[in-house]
Amino acid sequence: xxxxxxxxxxxxxxxxxxxxxxxxxxxxxxxxxxxxxxxxxxxxxxxxxxxxxxxxxxxxxxxxxxxxxxxxxxxxxxxxxxxxxxxxxxxxxxxxxxxxxxxxxxxxxxxxxxxxxxxxxxxxxxxxxxxxxxxxxxxxxxxxxxxxxxxxxxxxxxxxxxxxxxxxxxxxxxxxxxxxxxxxxxxxxxxxxxxxxxxxxxxxxxxxxxxxxxxxxxxxxxxxxxxxxxxxxxxxxxxxxxxxxxxxxxxxxxxxx
Numbered sequence: 001x002x003x004x005x006x007x008x009x010x011x012x013x014x015x016x017x018x019x020x021x022x023x024x025x026x027x028x029x030x031x032x033x034x035x036x037x038x039x040x041x042x043x044x045x046x047x048x049x050x051x052x053x054x055x056x057x058x059x060x061x062x063x064x065x066x067x068x069x070x071x072x073x074x075x076x077x078x079x080x081x082x083x084x085x086x087x088x089x090x091x092x093x094x095x096x097x098x099x100x101x102x103x104x105x106x107x108x109x110x111x112x113x114x115x116x117x118x119x120x121x122x123x124x125x126x127x128x129x130x131x132x133x134x135x136x137x138x139x140x141x142x143x144x145x146x147x148x149x150x151x152x153x154x155x156x157x158x159x160x161x162x163x164x165x166x167x168x169x170x171x172x173x174x175x176x177x178x179x180x181x182x183x184x185x186x187x188x189x190x191x192x193x194x195x196x197x198x199x200x201x202x203x204x205x206x207x208x209x210x211x212x213x214x215x216x217x218x219x220x221x222x223x224x225x226x227x228x229x230x231x232x233x234x235x236x237x238x239x240x241x242x243x244x245x246x247x248x249x250x251x252x253x254x255x256x257x
Contacts, residue, residue: 050164054079057128060140061182063087063244065150066205067140068181072155073162076101080130085121086182086244091152092143093118093127101135101159117143124246133158151205176200177249179207179221179241184249191231192256198228207247212238 053071058079061068063086083093097114114136118129135158142152175195178185180202191197199209201221209218209227215237218227231237231253241247 050166053165057082059181061086062091062142063182064089065152067152067154068203069154069156071165073157075160075162076133076135076158078132080128082128084126085123086247088123090120090122090144092120094141094143096139097136098139099137135159178202182244182247184247188250190252190254193234193253194232196228196230197251198226200226206243208242209239210242
């Protein structure tokens with residue numbers, strides 16, 4: 001190999017190395033690289049988490065005259081129903097399969113006539129019933145005479161791949177209270193002096209937000225309605241729902257500085 005060819009090959013090697021370095025270390029800021037498929041979705045904030053609604057029991061709220069479900073869809077398999085009576089009357093829990101789904105996989109041991117019934121329970125009481133549900137469509141009702149005809153019925157879908165529930169960090173909404181499943185959530189909220197607290201009724205039935213000391217009262221809050229109250233005194237302010245008195249909550253107001 002003559003000297004001219006060796007010089008040409010050396011020049012090509014040097015040029016290739018320079019290009020490689022330029023690709024690895026760009027001269028200035030460039031566009032952000034696309035996240036890999038394994039990267040978490042940006043739609044879920046760091047403090048949010050996805051939780052199977054069956055975990056720690058599937059919450060159901062019973063009251064006059066509606067039934068609320070923590071989730072409309074769950075995955076097949078073991079589940080414990082946690083049924084709370086937020087009303088004034090005695091109620092009773094009943095679940096019955098209405099339409100059979102694909103019975104392969106977990107939770108396929110029941111026959112097509114699956115029906116589960118709990119004991120009657122009074123205002124403020126909670127019952128827990130464990131079972132194993134195969135895929136299908138289920139009707140949830142209150143078995144007390146005529147309560148189902150008055151609106152105390154709901155539909156639960158059990159299917160593989162049912163969505164998990166995003167649980168919002170309590171810190172993300174420090175001055176908001178959700179009325180759902182015949183309960184105030186969070187039941188106790190702490191805010192600085194002078195804060196405005198907002199309640200939103202997400203239940204399918206009316207509620208009230210009524211202060212024990214008479215300091216505030218929302219009147220009847222229809223489904224989807226909101227109520228706000230400003231707290232300019234420090235202390236703890238208890239409240240309840242006049243329609244469903246077992247629903248209770250409190251606002252703790254603290255002076256800052």
